[in-house]
Amino acid sequence: MFERLKNKLRRFSKVVEEKIIEKGKATLSGETVLDEKDLSESLEELEIALLESDTALAVVEELSSTVKANLLGKKVKRGTNTAEIVKDALKDALLKILSPNNLNFDEFVESGDKPLNITFVGINGTGKTTTIAKVANRLLSAGHSVVIASADTYRAGATEQIEEHASRLGVKVIKHQYGADPAAVVYDAVKYAKANRIDVVLADTAGRMHTSVNLMEQLKKICRVTNPDMVVFVDEAIAGNDAVERAKRFDELIGIDATILTKADIDDKGGAAISIAHSTSKPIIFLGTGQSYENLEKFDANSFVERLLGG
Numbered sequence: 001m002f003e004r005l006k007n008k009l010r011r012f013s014k015v016v017e018e019k020i021i022e023k024g025k026a027t028l029s030g031e032t033v034l035d036e037k038d039l040s041e042s043l044e045e046l047e048i049a050l051l052e053s054d055t056a057l058a059v060v061e062e063l064s065s066t067v068k069a070n071l072l073g074k075k076v077k078r079g080t081n082t083a084e085i086v087k088d089a090l091k092d093a094l095l096k097i098l099s100p101n102n103l104n105f106d107e108f109v110e111s112g113d114k115p116l117n118i119t120f121v122g123i124n125g126t127g128k129t130t131t132i133a134k135v136a137n138r139l140l141s142a143g144h145s146v147v148i149a150s151a152d153t154y155r156a157g158a159t160e161q162i163e164e165h166a167s168r169l170g171v172k173v174i175k176h177q178y179g180a181d182p183a184a185v186v187y188d189a190v191k192y193a194k195a196n197r198i199d200v201v202l203a204d205t206a207g208r209m210h211t212s213v214n215l216m217e218q219l220k221k222i223c224r225v226t227n228p229d230m231v232v233f234v235d236e237a238i239a240g241n242d243a244v245e246r247a248k249r250f251d252e253l254i255g256i257d258a259t260i261l262t263k264a265d266i267d268d269k270g271g272a273a274i275s276i277a278h279s280t281s282k283p284i285i286f287l288g289t290g291q292s293y294e295n296l297e298k299f300d301a302n303s304f305v306e307r308l309l310g311g
Protein backbone atom coordinates (compact mmCIF):
# COMPACT_ATOMS: atom_id res chain seq x y z
CA MET A 1 0.00 0.00 0.00
CA PHE A 2 1.27 3.47 -1.00
CA GLU A 3 4.73 2.05 -1.81
CA ARG A 4 5.60 4.77 -4.24
CA LEU A 5 4.91 7.58 -1.80
CA LYS A 6 6.80 5.73 0.94
CA ASN A 7 9.82 5.30 -1.31
CA LYS A 8 9.86 8.95 -2.35
CA LEU A 9 9.63 10.16 1.24
CA ARG A 10 12.40 7.80 2.23
CA ARG A 11 14.56 8.95 -0.62
CA PHE A 12 14.08 12.58 0.43
CA SER A 13 15.06 11.70 4.00
CA LYS A 14 18.17 9.90 2.84
CA VAL A 15 19.37 12.72 0.58
CA VAL A 16 18.88 15.38 3.26
CA GLU A 17 20.52 13.21 5.90
CA GLU A 18 23.55 12.72 3.69
CA LYS A 19 23.72 16.43 3.10
CA ILE A 20 23.73 17.12 6.84
CA ILE A 21 26.44 14.55 7.47
CA GLU A 22 28.58 15.71 4.57
CA LYS A 23 28.30 19.34 5.63
CA GLY A 24 29.03 18.44 9.25
CA LYS A 25 32.29 16.81 8.24
CA ALA A 26 33.48 20.04 6.68
CA THR A 27 32.89 22.18 9.76
CA LEU A 28 35.26 22.44 12.69
CA SER A 29 32.57 22.74 15.32
CA GLY A 30 30.76 19.75 13.88
CA GLU A 31 27.57 21.76 13.88
CA THR A 32 25.60 21.89 10.67
CA VAL A 33 23.09 24.54 9.73
CA LEU A 34 20.96 23.75 6.73
CA ASP A 35 20.55 26.60 4.31
CA GLU A 36 18.32 27.22 1.31
CA LYS A 37 20.90 25.82 -1.09
CA ASP A 38 21.18 22.54 0.79
CA LEU A 39 17.47 21.97 0.57
CA SER A 40 16.30 23.41 -2.72
CA GLU A 41 17.33 20.52 -4.92
CA SER A 42 15.95 17.78 -2.73
CA LEU A 43 12.75 19.71 -2.05
CA GLU A 44 12.22 20.14 -5.74
CA GLU A 45 12.77 16.46 -6.24
CA LEU A 46 10.28 15.74 -3.47
CA GLU A 47 7.70 18.03 -5.05
CA ILE A 48 7.98 16.31 -8.42
CA ALA A 49 7.80 12.90 -6.77
CA LEU A 50 4.66 13.90 -4.89
CA LEU A 51 3.03 15.26 -8.03
CA GLU A 52 3.87 12.03 -9.82
CA SER A 53 2.22 10.16 -6.97
CA ASP A 54 -1.00 12.06 -7.72
CA THR A 55 -0.77 14.43 -4.80
CA ALA A 56 -2.83 17.59 -5.30
CA LEU A 57 -0.76 20.65 -6.18
CA ALA A 58 -1.89 22.72 -3.18
CA VAL A 59 -0.92 19.85 -0.91
CA VAL A 60 2.50 19.49 -2.55
CA GLU A 61 3.17 23.19 -2.05
CA GLU A 62 2.10 23.18 1.56
CA LEU A 63 4.03 20.04 2.38
CA SER A 64 7.15 21.38 0.76
CA SER A 65 7.00 24.74 2.48
CA THR A 66 6.38 23.19 5.91
CA VAL A 67 9.25 20.74 5.49
CA LYS A 68 11.46 23.61 4.38
CA ALA A 69 10.45 25.79 7.34
CA ASN A 70 11.10 22.89 9.69
CA LEU A 71 14.60 22.23 8.36
CA LEU A 72 15.89 25.61 7.31
CA GLY A 73 18.35 27.09 9.77
CA LYS A 74 18.15 24.03 11.95
CA LYS A 75 21.36 23.49 13.90
CA VAL A 76 22.44 19.89 13.89
CA LYS A 77 25.23 18.85 16.27
CA ARG A 78 27.63 16.10 15.31
CA GLY A 79 26.40 12.80 16.65
CA THR A 80 22.74 13.83 16.52
CA ASN A 81 20.36 11.33 14.97
CA THR A 82 19.94 13.05 11.62
CA ALA A 83 17.43 10.51 10.37
CA GLU A 84 15.16 11.45 13.24
CA ILE A 85 15.44 15.15 12.46
CA VAL A 86 14.37 14.75 8.85
CA LYS A 87 11.66 12.29 9.77
CA ASP A 88 10.22 14.70 12.34
CA ALA A 89 10.17 17.50 9.76
CA LEU A 90 8.23 15.31 7.33
CA LYS A 91 5.98 13.94 10.03
CA ASP A 92 4.99 17.40 11.19
CA ALA A 93 4.27 18.53 7.63
CA LEU A 94 2.17 15.44 6.84
CA LEU A 95 0.21 15.69 10.08
CA LYS A 96 -0.57 19.31 9.32
CA ILE A 97 -1.94 18.28 5.93
CA LEU A 98 -3.99 15.55 7.53
CA SER A 99 -5.30 17.74 10.34
CA PRO A 100 -8.95 17.62 9.19
CA ASN A 101 -8.86 13.97 10.19
CA ASN A 102 -10.33 14.43 13.60
CA LEU A 103 -13.65 12.65 13.34
CA ASN A 104 -14.09 9.48 15.32
CA PHE A 105 -16.79 7.53 13.49
CA ASP A 106 -17.40 5.08 16.33
CA GLU A 107 -17.92 7.89 18.84
CA PHE A 108 -20.13 9.72 16.37
CA VAL A 109 -22.40 6.68 16.13
CA GLU A 110 -22.24 5.98 19.84
CA SER A 111 -23.23 9.47 20.91
CA GLY A 112 -25.59 10.56 18.10
CA ASP A 113 -29.38 10.72 18.39
CA LYS A 114 -30.86 7.57 16.90
CA PRO A 115 -31.73 6.69 14.27
CA LEU A 116 -28.71 8.11 12.48
CA ASN A 117 -29.03 8.61 8.77
CA ILE A 118 -25.71 8.00 7.02
CA THR A 119 -25.96 8.54 3.27
CA PHE A 120 -23.20 7.35 0.93
CA VAL A 121 -22.47 9.19 -2.31
CA GLY A 122 -19.94 8.88 -5.10
CA ILE A 123 -19.59 7.68 -8.66
CA ASN A 124 -20.15 4.15 -9.90
CA GLY A 125 -17.71 1.33 -9.40
CA THR A 126 -15.66 2.92 -6.65
CA GLY A 127 -16.88 0.48 -4.01
CA LYS A 128 -19.80 2.29 -2.45
CA THR A 129 -22.06 -0.73 -2.04
CA THR A 130 -19.25 -2.95 -0.76
CA THR A 131 -18.25 -0.21 1.70
CA ILE A 132 -21.80 0.05 3.04
CA ALA A 133 -21.74 -3.69 3.70
CA LYS A 134 -18.39 -3.29 5.49
CA VAL A 135 -19.69 -0.39 7.59
CA ALA A 136 -22.85 -2.37 8.41
CA ASN A 137 -20.68 -5.27 9.52
CA ARG A 138 -18.61 -2.98 11.72
CA LEU A 139 -21.69 -1.40 13.29
CA LEU A 140 -23.27 -4.81 13.95
CA SER A 141 -20.06 -6.00 15.61
CA ALA A 142 -20.20 -2.96 17.89
CA GLY A 143 -23.73 -3.93 18.91
CA HIS A 144 -25.70 -1.42 16.82
CA SER A 145 -28.75 -2.28 14.76
CA VAL A 146 -28.73 -1.35 11.09
CA VAL A 147 -31.15 -0.95 8.18
CA ILE A 148 -30.02 -0.36 4.61
CA ALA A 149 -31.85 1.96 2.21
CA SER A 150 -31.43 0.87 -1.39
CA ALA A 151 -31.70 4.33 -2.89
CA ASP A 152 -29.91 3.36 -6.09
CA THR A 153 -33.11 2.99 -8.06
CA TYR A 154 -31.30 4.00 -11.22
CA ARG A 155 -29.07 1.06 -12.03
CA ALA A 156 -30.64 -2.32 -12.77
CA GLY A 157 -29.40 -4.92 -10.33
CA ALA A 158 -28.32 -2.43 -7.66
CA THR A 159 -30.94 -3.54 -5.14
CA GLU A 160 -30.14 -7.22 -5.73
CA GLN A 161 -26.48 -6.52 -5.04
CA ILE A 162 -27.11 -4.78 -1.73
CA GLU A 163 -29.73 -7.39 -0.78
CA GLU A 164 -27.17 -10.13 -1.18
CA HIS A 165 -24.81 -8.38 1.24
CA ALA A 166 -27.68 -7.61 3.59
CA SER A 167 -28.89 -11.20 3.75
CA ARG A 168 -25.35 -12.36 4.53
CA LEU A 169 -25.19 -9.80 7.32
CA GLY A 170 -28.75 -10.36 8.51
CA VAL A 171 -29.82 -6.77 7.84
CA LYS A 172 -33.13 -5.54 6.43
CA VAL A 173 -33.19 -3.60 3.15
CA ILE A 174 -35.79 -0.92 2.42
CA LYS A 175 -36.40 -0.71 -1.32
CA HIS A 176 -38.82 0.65 -3.88
CA GLN A 177 -39.19 -0.40 -7.46
CA TYR A 178 -36.65 0.41 -10.15
CA GLY A 179 -36.86 4.06 -11.23
CA ALA A 180 -38.59 5.21 -8.02
CA ASP A 181 -37.67 8.44 -6.23
CA PRO A 182 -34.54 7.67 -4.18
CA ALA A 183 -35.42 10.35 -1.61
CA ALA A 184 -38.61 8.45 -0.82
CA VAL A 185 -36.62 5.25 -0.21
CA VAL A 186 -34.32 6.93 2.32
CA TYR A 187 -37.31 8.65 3.91
CA ASP A 188 -39.06 5.28 4.33
CA ALA A 189 -35.93 3.68 5.74
CA VAL A 190 -35.65 6.40 8.38
CA LYS A 191 -39.34 5.95 9.19
CA TYR A 192 -38.80 2.21 9.50
CA ALA A 193 -35.79 2.75 11.76
CA LYS A 194 -37.78 5.05 14.03
CA ALA A 195 -40.67 2.62 14.28
CA ASN A 196 -38.38 -0.34 14.96
CA ARG A 197 -35.78 1.37 17.15
CA ILE A 198 -32.99 0.74 14.67
CA ASP A 199 -29.82 2.70 15.41
CA VAL A 200 -28.41 3.43 11.98
CA VAL A 201 -29.76 3.85 8.43
CA LEU A 202 -27.12 3.31 5.74
CA ALA A 203 -28.31 4.72 2.43
CA ASP A 204 -26.80 3.48 -0.83
CA THR A 205 -27.33 5.98 -3.64
CA ALA A 206 -26.90 5.65 -7.40
CA GLY A 207 -23.40 6.03 -8.78
CA ARG A 208 -23.69 9.61 -9.73
CA MET A 209 -21.29 11.15 -12.18
CA HIS A 210 -20.48 14.48 -10.66
CA THR A 211 -21.13 15.88 -14.13
CA SER A 212 -24.67 14.54 -14.35
CA VAL A 213 -26.93 17.43 -13.38
CA ASN A 214 -30.02 15.30 -13.13
CA LEU A 215 -28.52 12.72 -10.83
CA MET A 216 -26.91 15.40 -8.70
CA GLU A 217 -30.32 17.05 -8.34
CA GLN A 218 -31.69 13.75 -7.06
CA LEU A 219 -28.91 13.57 -4.51
CA LYS A 220 -29.64 17.08 -3.36
CA LYS A 221 -33.25 16.09 -2.97
CA ILE A 222 -32.29 13.09 -0.79
CA CYS A 223 -30.35 15.47 1.44
CA ARG A 224 -33.15 18.06 1.51
CA VAL A 225 -35.89 15.56 2.27
CA THR A 226 -34.08 13.27 4.72
CA ASN A 227 -31.42 15.59 6.16
CA PRO A 228 -28.67 12.99 6.74
CA ASP A 229 -26.61 13.13 9.92
CA MET A 230 -23.57 12.27 7.86
CA VAL A 231 -22.94 12.33 4.12
CA VAL A 232 -20.04 10.03 3.30
CA PHE A 233 -18.25 10.45 0.00
CA VAL A 234 -16.78 7.19 -1.29
CA ASP A 235 -14.08 7.06 -3.92
CA GLU A 236 -11.16 4.83 -4.79
CA ALA A 237 -7.60 5.68 -3.77
CA ILE A 238 -6.32 4.47 -7.14
CA ALA A 239 -8.21 7.29 -8.89
CA GLY A 240 -5.64 9.73 -7.46
CA ASN A 241 -6.27 13.34 -8.41
CA ASP A 242 -9.56 12.44 -10.10
CA ALA A 243 -10.86 11.28 -6.73
CA VAL A 244 -9.70 14.52 -5.15
CA GLU A 245 -11.47 16.59 -7.82
CA ARG A 246 -14.65 14.57 -7.46
CA ALA A 247 -14.59 14.96 -3.69
CA LYS A 248 -14.36 18.72 -4.08
CA ARG A 249 -17.22 18.70 -6.59
CA PHE A 250 -19.51 16.57 -4.42
CA ASP A 251 -18.69 18.77 -1.46
CA GLU A 252 -19.55 21.92 -3.40
CA LEU A 253 -22.78 20.51 -4.79
CA ILE A 254 -24.25 18.58 -1.90
CA GLY A 255 -21.89 19.01 1.03
CA ILE A 256 -19.99 16.00 2.35
CA ASP A 257 -19.00 15.31 5.96
CA ALA A 258 -16.37 12.64 5.49
CA THR A 259 -14.61 10.46 2.94
CA ILE A 260 -13.94 6.76 2.69
CA LEU A 261 -11.17 5.82 0.28
CA THR A 262 -11.49 2.31 -1.09
CA LYS A 263 -8.98 0.06 -2.85
CA ALA A 264 -6.10 1.39 -0.77
CA ASP A 265 -4.78 -2.19 -0.91
CA ILE A 266 -4.12 -1.85 -4.64
CA ASP A 267 -3.01 1.79 -4.62
CA ASP A 268 0.76 2.14 -4.73
CA LYS A 269 0.77 5.90 -5.18
CA GLY A 270 -0.94 7.24 -2.07
CA GLY A 271 -1.44 10.80 -3.34
CA ALA A 272 -5.22 10.78 -3.00
CA ALA A 273 -4.98 9.59 0.58
CA ILE A 274 -2.84 12.53 1.63
CA SER A 275 -4.71 15.06 -0.54
CA ILE A 276 -8.39 14.41 -0.18
CA ALA A 277 -8.92 15.53 3.42
CA HIS A 278 -6.88 18.68 2.88
CA SER A 279 -8.67 19.52 -0.37
CA THR A 280 -12.14 19.16 1.13
CA SER A 281 -11.33 20.03 4.76
CA LYS A 282 -13.33 16.93 5.62
CA PRO A 283 -11.84 13.88 7.30
CA ILE A 284 -11.10 10.46 5.86
CA ILE A 285 -12.80 8.06 8.24
CA PHE A 286 -11.88 4.69 6.76
CA LEU A 287 -9.68 3.09 4.15
CA GLY A 288 -11.04 0.15 2.20
CA THR A 289 -8.26 -2.41 2.10
CA GLY A 290 -9.75 -5.38 0.27
CA GLN A 291 -12.93 -7.11 -0.78
CA SER A 292 -14.01 -8.79 2.43
CA TYR A 293 -16.14 -7.22 5.17
CA GLU A 294 -13.21 -7.00 7.58
CA ASN A 295 -11.15 -4.99 5.11
CA LEU A 296 -12.19 -1.61 6.48
CA GLU A 297 -9.44 0.16 8.32
CA LYS A 298 -10.12 3.07 10.61
CA PHE A 299 -8.11 6.02 9.36
CA ASP A 300 -5.81 7.43 11.96
CA ALA A 301 -3.53 10.25 10.84
CA ASN A 302 -0.73 9.42 13.29
CA SER A 303 -0.43 5.76 12.43
CA PHE A 304 -0.90 6.55 8.74
CA VAL A 305 2.06 8.93 8.82
CA GLU A 306 4.14 6.48 10.86
CA ARG A 307 3.45 3.86 8.22
CA LEU A 308 4.41 6.21 5.39
CA LEU A 309 7.65 7.19 7.05
CA GLY A 310 8.58 3.66 7.93
CA GLY A 311 7.61 3.31 11.60
Ligand SMILES: Nc1nc2c(ncn2[C@@H]2O[C@H](COP(=O)(O)OP(=O)(O)O)[C@@H](O)[C@H]2O)c(=O)[nH]1
Pocket residue numbers: 123124125126127128129130131207262263264265266287288289290291295
Ligand atom coordinates in the same frame (compact mmCIF):
# COMPACT_ATOMS: atom_id res chain seq x y z
N1 LIG B 1 -9.33 -4.38 -3.84
C1 LIG B 1 -10.43 -3.78 -3.39
N2 LIG B 1 -11.58 -3.88 -4.08
C2 LIG B 1 -12.68 -3.26 -3.61
C3 LIG B 1 -12.65 -2.51 -2.41
N3 LIG B 1 -13.90 -2.00 -2.22
C4 LIG B 1 -14.65 -2.43 -3.25
N4 LIG B 1 -13.94 -3.20 -4.09
C5 LIG B 1 -14.39 -3.83 -5.34
O1 LIG B 1 -14.79 -2.83 -6.27
C6 LIG B 1 -15.81 -3.31 -7.13
C7 LIG B 1 -16.97 -2.32 -7.19
O2 LIG B 1 -17.60 -2.29 -5.93
P1 LIG B 1 -19.11 -1.82 -5.69
O3 LIG B 1 -19.31 -1.85 -4.22
O4 LIG B 1 -20.06 -2.58 -6.52
O5 LIG B 1 -19.03 -0.31 -6.23
P2 LIG B 1 -20.17 0.79 -6.40
O6 LIG B 1 -20.56 0.77 -7.84
O7 LIG B 1 -19.52 2.08 -6.03
O8 LIG B 1 -21.29 0.45 -5.49
C8 LIG B 1 -16.19 -4.67 -6.58
O9 LIG B 1 -15.58 -5.66 -7.36
C9 LIG B 1 -15.63 -4.67 -5.17
O10 LIG B 1 -15.33 -5.95 -4.69
C10 LIG B 1 -11.40 -2.41 -1.68
O11 LIG B 1 -11.26 -1.75 -0.64
N5 LIG B 1 -10.34 -3.05 -2.24
Ligand SMILES: [Mg+2]
Pocket residue numbers: 125128129130152158207
Ligand atom coordinates in the same frame (compact mmCIF):
# COMPACT_ATOMS: atom_id res chain seq x y z
MG1 LIG C 1 -23.33 0.32 -5.95
